[in-house]
Amino acid sequence: MFELGALAPRGLGLREAALPFMEDLYEVTHENVQLAVRDHDEVVFVERFAARDAVAVLTRVGGRFAMPPTGVGLVLLAHAPPDVQERVLAAPLTRFTAHTVTDPRRLRRLLADVRRTGYAVSDRQVTDDAVSVAAPVTAGDTVVAALSVVVRGSSAAAVRGVTPTVRAAARGISRLLQDE
Template structure:
């Protein structure tokens, strides 16, 4: 799987920030923790004067990238969601994967997830969950450090060697005593994933959750995504779910191979 970094906007002449840079900083100020913000919040988060923030926010509202709620705060607009849905690694991949995710959910009755690698993080495109499934920190549209998740370990394992080395050279966050943060150990885990074709990530994020993940390949045989099931530690035994997870991932891979150029 190839990974590329999104180039930043070209600065305006004279060293100032370009209009594109400012617009992107407004959109980038929103997150799962900051879904709605006042104009003052946006101005502070983007380090822009209030008048500049007001002008840009007004233009974004007119275009539909932002919406204003009844309290006068701003949130991401539907038009931006429409545009984002055109990303082939987003909605298109999710739609192709849904039948396989649903089959896997029927078998496991646990959390079933689809994720892609975006830089040094996994981005979750979809999740199906039962009411009594173990609590997890992941969410649709959310991100997480790749080394601490089952889907992330799979995606890192098949990333280009140079991308792996860059990741291993960076700080590896620890979430529990079982999180793999030693580069040598992580390198060994990635080799095991390539050898076995799946991974069992044991309580790396929370001490009561274990994930089983496998790679999804496209028509050119590149790993473009990963599927996983997340279960409560000890119930059921994660090893028993390996065949189902691998089968679902292979089924989706076959669909992508038979539909080149899609999703």
């Protein structure tokens, strides 16, 4: 079986494609960098770089989290099939902070903004001191993952500063996945 498996063609996996871009994002920002995928109605974190002096996050590699309050979750939910979106929006939405969006109508508007702009901002929705900027990672026309940087506070300047970098890194990962 091992020999047969060794003969099978292998493409570059998501994590392997993402690691160099995540390392570069970490070096540029010295903030938390995360890569996540959707599994049913949740986010699963597949890789994370944790900065020593960065804001604390509630995620871990292999851990699951609700989609709506996280930057990566907003990206993944915005591009999920309609039945997944409806199921998530119909379920009770957990409030983590006073900033957590729990109104389904407001969340629908946020998801539309994510699709329109190509990135998501989760402003203090999980903890009161963290903002996540996330962008989609695609394989062909399908969003397969989301990449984010989590910064301290709600500084618009910080968000503006990392948004182009996160989007460029997500596009780079997507190009590698496209070539496979």
